[in-house]
Amino acid sequence: MEDFKSKLTQISERIGSLKEQIQTEEATKNAFIMPFIQLLGYDVFNPTEVVPEFIADHGIKKGEKVDYAIFINGKPEMIIECKSWKENIDHHSSQLARYFHTLDCKFALLTNGIKYHFFTDLVKVNVMDEKPFLKFDITDITEFHYEEIYKFHKSFFNIENIVNTASKLKCESELKGILVREFENPSEAFLKHFIGQVYEGRATEKVVNDFKLLFSRASNFFIQDHIKKKLNIAFEQQTPTVIAVQEIVEDIIDTSSIAPGEEKTIETTIEEIEAFYIVKSILRTKTNSSRIIMRDTHSYCGVLLDDNNRKPICRFWFNAKKKYLGLFDDQKKETRFEITALDDI
Numbered sequence: 001m002e003d004f005k006s007k008l009t010q011i012s013e014r015i016g017s018l019k020e021q022i023q024t025e026e027a028t029k030n031a032f033i034m035p036f037i038q039l040l041g042y043d044v045f046n047p048t049e050v051v052p053e054f055i056a057d058h059g060i061k062k063g064e065k066v067d068y069a070i071f072i073n074g075k076p077e078m079i080i081e082c083k084s085w086k087e088n089i090d091h092h093s094s095q096l097a098r099y100f101h102t103l104d105c106k107f108a109l110l111t112n113g114i115k116y117h118f119f120t121d122l123v124k125v126n127v128m129d130e131k132p133f134l135k136f137d138i139t140d141i142t143e144f145h146y147e148e149i150y151k152f153h154k155s156f157f158n159i160e161n162i163v164n165t166a167s168k169l170k171c172e173s174e175l176k177g178i179l180v181r182e183f184e185n186p187s188e189a190f191l192k193h194f195i196g197q198v199y200e201g202r203a204t205e206k207v208v209n210d211f212k213l214l215f216s217r218a219s220n221f222f223i224q225d226h227i228k229k230k231l232n233i234a235f236e237q238q239t240p241t242v243i244a245v246q247e248i249v250e251d252i253i254d255t256s257s258i259a260p261g262e263e264k265t266i267e268t269t270i271e272e273i274e275a276f277y278i279v280k281s282i283l284r285t286k287t288n289s290s291r292i293i294m295r296d297t298h299s300y301c302g303v304l305l306d307d308n309n310r311k312p313i314c315r316f317w318f319n320a321k322k323k324y325l326g327l328f329d330d331q332k333k334e335t336r337f338e339i340t341a342l343d344d345i
Helices: 002-021 025-039 093-103 143-150 159-184 188-198 205-236 240-252 270-283
Strands: 050-055 065-072 075-082 107-111 115-119 134-137 292-296 301-305 312-317 323-328 334-339
Touching: 002 025, 002 143, 025 065, 025 075, 050 075, 065 093, 075 093, 093 107, 093 115, 134 143, 134 159, 188 205, 205 270, 270 292, 270 301, 270 312, 312 334
Parallel strands: 075 107
Antiparallel strands: 050 065, 065 075, 107 115, 115 134, 292 301, 301 312, 312 323, 323 334
16 A cells, blocks of 8 residues: 555656646646556556547447546446546536446546546446546545545455445535535525524524624634644644654645755744644635645745745744734735734734
8 A cells, every 4th residue: 555655646746747748638648647547557558458549439429439448357347538637627527427328337537637536326327427426636645535546456446345435435525515615605504504503683684794704704713723723732742742743844844945954953833834724724715725835944934825936925924022924915025914823814
């Protein structure tokens, strides 16, 4: 499993360094998708195992082909439809659904080499579900994803095992999507559920609108408090303390630009880490949180978009007695604001 994780990480890093040079769908297949198929243990050069341009004629439509079909025990069990890494794959599943029904396979994968959507037929046999049961971004893999992707490895591929977890994964994914939507833009029904528990009057339109702002503030505070508790637990532990905090720091801070030996003189404090997570929680409604990177220096702790010095978000000036939050205008001119507590952010 550790070797699998390591190789998956290598593919992720390869994407980051090469994607701007990849201009076509065919190049995306060769550079990103074929290495992923190989990672799953399948021989991309064995035409009895991985069949490119596999014919998937549908009714009177002839000559249709799916990009890859993976054969197991002489039967196509998974088909793969590929798009260029620049394409949004959210609206390309209908074509894959036709192939799925024609070929009578069990799993279908739609990917642009970065985003991966796995489908099966939980609702109706041999009819591909409208929503995938597993989705991930290969540049933002979690421990959970490693476990689920590994189930598709040739050595461990078991249809019953995957299908048994697919229904649960699909429900979890949909629930997560609902929560994200409701937290970012709560519906009236969602708000009224909470209004009824804290407000004795009638939930008029004005009350609902006022409560929407209150809910947004309360949910942000909840996230901040939750992160703070996690960090405090790490610091309260004995032996694991340094390891736990170091893992947190390494996970959120880019140290690639630090000269050898310099990192020993830079101390990232728990206050800076908490501030970073507060900023991430504020910006999560505007952009993918994986784009927000922390980079500590001797003088200040910076937060960047896309790990790009030309895209500064803010700076934490916490190394002196007085603490300041640095914000940037359209001309990237920084203005510092004194803060007395992290909640001031």
